[in-house]
Amino acid sequence: MKKFSFKGGIHIHGSNAKKALTTKSQIIIPKDPEYLYLPLNQQLGKPSKPVVAIGDQVKAGQLIAEKDSSFSANIHAPISGIIEHIDYMINEPTGQFSKSIVIKNDFSNLEVDYITRSSEEAKKLTPKNLVDIMEESGLVGLGGATFPTPVKYFGSKKCDAVVLNGIECEPYNTADYVIMKKHFKEVIRGLKYMMVASGASKGYICIEDNKMDVYETFRQTLTGDSDIVVALFKEKYPQGAEKQLISALFNKDVPYGGLPIDIGVIVNNVGTAKALCDAVELGKPLTHHYLTITGNIKNPSNYYVPVGILFQDLLEEDDLRQNNVLLAGGLMMGKAMYTEMTPVTKGINAIILLENLPKVGPEIACVRCSSCVDNCPAFLSPTTLAQLVKNNKFDELDGYGIVACIECGTCSYVCPSHIPLLDYIRHGKLELRRR
Amino acid sequence: MENKMRKVTYSPFAHGGNSVNKAMLDVIIALVPVILASIIFFRMSSILVLLTTTASAVTFEYISRLILKRYNSCQDLSAVVTGLILGLTLPPNTPLLLAILGSLISIVIVKQLFGGIGNNIFNPAATGRAFLLIAFSVPLTKWVNPITPTYIDATTSATPLSLVKTVMLNIKGGDFEAARTAYNLISADAWNLIKLLFTGEVAGSLGETSALAIIIGLIYLIVKKRIHTEIVASYVISAFVVAAILSFTYDLGPLFPLISILAGGLLFGAVFMATDWVTSPMTKKGRIIFGIGLGILTIIIRTFSNFPEGVVFSIIIMNMATPLIDRHSGNKIFGKVKVKSNEKK
Numbered sequence: 001m002k003k004f005s006f007k008g009g010i011h012i013h014g015s016n017a018k019k020a021l022t023t024k025s026q027i028i029i030p031k032d033p034e035y036l037y038l039p040l041n042q043q044l045g046k047p048s049k050p051v052v053a054i055g056d057q058v059k060a061g062q063l064i065a066e067k068d069s070s071f072s073a074n075i076h077a078p079i080s081g082i083i084e085h086i087d088y089m090i091n092e093p094t095g096q097f098s099k100s101i102v103i104k105n106d107f108s109n110l111e112v113d114y115i116t117r118s119s120e121e122a123k124k125l126t127p128k129n130l131v132d133i134m135e136e137s138g139l140v141g142l143g144g145a146t147f148p149t150p151v152k153y154f155g156s157k158k159c160d161a162v163v164l165n166g167i168e169c170e171p172y173n174t175a176d177y178v179i180m181k182k183h184f185k186e187v188i189r190g191l192k193y194m195m196v197a198s199g200a201s202k203g204y205i206c207i208e209d210n211k212m213d214v215y216e217t218f219r220q221t222l223t224g225d226s227d228i229v230v231a232l233f234k235e236k237y238p239q240g241a242e243k244q245l246i247s248a249l250f251n252k253d254v255p256y257g258g259l260p261i262d263i264g265v266i267v268n269n270v271g272t273a274k275a276l277c278d279a280v281e282l283g284k285p286l287t288h289h290y291l292t293i294t295g296n297i298k299n300p301s302n303y304y305v306p307v308g309i310l311f312q313d314l315l316e317e318d319d320l321r322q323n324n325v326l327l328a329g330g331l332m333m334g335k336a337m338y339t340e341m342t343p344v345t346k347g348i349n350a351i352i353l354l355e356n357l358p359k360v361g362p363e364i365a366c367v368r369c370s371s372c373v374d375n376c377p378a379f380l381s382p383t384t385l386a387q388l389v390k391n392n393k394f395d396e397l398d399g400y401g402i403v404a405c406i407e408c409g410t411c412s413y414v415c416p417s418h419i420p421l422l423d424y425i426r427h428g429k430l431e432l433r434r435r
Numbered sequence: 436m437e438n439k440m441r442k443v444t445y446s447p448f449a450h451g452g453n454s455v456n457k458a459m460l461d462v463i464i465a466l467v468p469v470i471l472a473s474i475i476f477f478r479m480s481s482i483l484v485l486l487t488t489t490a491s492a493v494t495f496e497y498i499s500r501l502i503l504k505r506y507n508s509c510q511d512l513s514a515v516v517t518g519l520i521l522g523l524t525l526p527p528n529t530p531l532l533l534a535i536l537g538s539l540i541s542i543v544i545v546k547q548l549f550g551g552i553g554n555n556i557f558n559p560a561a562t563g564r565a566f567l568l569i570a571f572s573v574p575l576t577k578w579v580n581p582i583t584p585t586y587i588d589a590t591t592s593a594t595p596l597s598l599v600k601t602v603m604l605n606i607k608g609g610d611f612e613a614a615r616t617a618y619n620l621i622s623a624d625a626w627n628l629i630k631l632l633f634t635g636e637v638a639g640s641l642g643e644t645s646a647l648a649i650i651i652g653l654i655y656l657i658v659k660k661r662i663h664t665e666i667v668a669s670y671v672i673s674a675f676v677v678a679a680i681l682s683f684t685y686d687l688g689p690l691f692p693l694i695s696i697l698a699g700g701l702l703f704g705a706v707f708m709a710t711d712w713v714t715s716p717m718t719k720k721g722r723i724i725f726g727i728g729l730g731i732l733t734i735i736i737r738t739f740s741n742f743p744e745g746v747v748f749s750i751i752i753m754n755m756a757t758p759l760i761d762r763h764s765g766n767k768i769f770g771k772v773k774v775k776s777n778e779k780k
Contacts, residue, residue: 171449243769247769256771324441325448326441330446332448333446333447334446334448335446336441336445336446339440340441357448358448358449362506365550365552365554367455369712370712370718373717376766378768378769380768384717401769404770409446412447413450414451417455418454420445422447423445
């Protein structure tokens with residue numbers, strides 16, 4: 001069996017054991033909390049614009065904030081309730097201070113009338129219809145980047161293939177695995193809608209070889225379907241990065257500073273495909289998604305949560321007390337939160353509690369061991385970039401390819417001198433953007 | 436409810452656990468077979484020289500860090516590695532004062548004055564060894580036979596390398612007939628010589644004689660992923676090829692290239708000195724260029740210079756070329772059509 005893989009990358013110590021914490025557990029649906037906090041900049045691009053006012057009664061599924069430009073996304077109320085606040089008030093997992101809408105639950109469980117479509121009606125949808133549905137339902141990339149999904153589809157460039165990313169290479173996360181296990185039919189239908197929307201003739205579902213059971217399920221379901229290929233990948237971090245995924249699958253690189261569509265490929269997360277299927281067939285906007293809650297806690301598990309629920313409402317008090325570190329996203333690419341009073345946004349697919357940050361020695365001089373160079377999936381020289389940043393030579397960074405950095409953290413992970421290479425590189429990127 | 440602030444930092448929130456310290460420990464473990472072989476073959480003189488270089492290297496490291504007001508870097512074990520490697524490149528019976536002087540040059544001048552581990556331009560041990568060879572060539576070219584059943588006492592002897600050197604000097608002098616005659620002297624029993632070179636029962640520097648011990652160390656380093664094998668491979672292969680060209684041109688017989696590689700410090704230098712992280716290039720392409728340069732230079736220096744050995748000099752020369760190689764052998768950046776070397780102003 002052919003297994004695809006990319007050049008560079010690492011095996012993260014104990015990755016499968018960390019995944020095993022939550023792969024077998026049941027899916028928990030938490031009871032609806034009293035308040036939901038919906039930050040308006042949940043997506044990449046411009047923050048959304050509120051269309052409700054304080055005191056308004058909203059139903060579950062109702063539009064509460066609309067996209068402000070084409071590079072933005074709609075936000076819907078996950079529960080019915082009353083708008084209590086619209087203000088700059090809460091820290092949002094990106095770490096930015098932003099406007100949020102606060103909904104007070106009235107526990108009446110009112111829902112808007114969803115426009116459902118039978119499979120016959122769904123088949124008749126044109127690409128334009130489908131992109132409109134993506135826009136209306138506030139679809140963003142659920143892999144973590146929250147790139148507004150419709151933006152990928154209304155470009156003028158020709159698309160040959162839609163790639164579904166089910167790799168999930170972060171060591172703790174299993175939310176995508178759960179989606180593929182439980183909702184493989186919706187994922188496949190979502191992929192078909194995406195292929196219609198983009199005009200692509202080929203679809204790919206990418207799965208890493210530590211999830212053989214879902215790979216087999218997809219393969220059996222799709223026998224006889226020549227349009228969709230189920231591709232198996234070697235387990236390696238960061239296989240799930242979209243550019244690395246494309247070069248492994250098609251042996252073709254996305255141009256420097258470009259997007260996958262530049263070589264005729266659209267990559268979407270499996271969760272996005274499932275959300276699109278729900279939007280098309282059930283008319284449901286993106287208000288709930290799967291989330292892995294794991295780490296050093298009593299009951300690691302996968303949850304199906306409404307967007308806007310506070311971490312605090314999902315975590316046990318004992319677990320919160322015992323652990324000092326709260327991560328949103330993932331072990332390698334997530335963000336550390338300073339408080340559990342943080343809402344879940346569309347892009348968060350895992351919450352990890354750890355007792356402490358990893359103990360690494362003090363930073364010493366680079367010994368030029370070239371581990372970072374040999375393992376960098378973007379083929380950069382992280383230590384050279386870090387050196388340039390340290391010496392304030394920001395102008396030279398572009399010449400050394402800093403834009404190709406995907407911030408996977410491989411360099412910091414392998415460095416024997418314990419240099420926080422990625423921190424230096426981020427600083428350099430920020431400085432370049434500011435100029 | 437108490438609102439405690441949690442610990443915050445940037446991703447990644449994991450570390451592979453690798454450290455300079457562990458890497459150096461692995462190099463020391465890889466040196467153990469070589470050290471054992473040198474103790475078996477040269478007994479007391481090996482123990483004395485190695486102890487002296489190692490102890491003095493660590494002492495100089497400690498003192499210079501103290502004077503330079505930097506953190507104490509002795510626990511990263513790099514000074515131990517430098518001391519051991521320097522000791523293993525010295526001949527048996529090296530005057531101990533010279534061994535200490537070698538450590539002083541290696542640690543203080545070559546390493547600490549450039550900023551300590553990671554910042555040195557030259558391989559400390561190789562440079563210390565080269566300094567001693569140039570400044571004190573007489574005591575440093577006195578060789579003794581190893582203590583084995585074949586040679587009962589430690590007599591002064593010619594090394595296999597000096598025999599090879601005689602051949603090469605004759606080639607340089609243009610006297611090919613003499614070269615062939617000299618080579619016939621070695622090759623009379625070439626297979627036996629190769630066998631001795633492999634086990635290490637020949638005269639030579641402390642750690643250089645036993646190819647077997649060096650290969651055991653090399654395998655350990657490969658298993659532990661501490662070594663850039665492309666440097667070792669390209670070094671040995673290119674030296675072999677250059678020696679084969681010489682052999683072919685001057686009709687020296689098929690075994691000459693093999694003897695060239697096994698005799699002298701080429702293998703030891705390839706495994707333990709050329710692969711030094713700090714002073715070798717950072718990309719695969721660069722390391723292959725580096726190794727090829729080493730192989731060519733080593734044979735050229737052996738053939739055309741008056742020094743008996745070319746390994747340390749070729750390493751020093753290629754160390755100088757490392758920044759240049761690094762600059763022009765960068766990996767092709769993801770998605771870029773061509774690597775831009777950084778010319779823009």
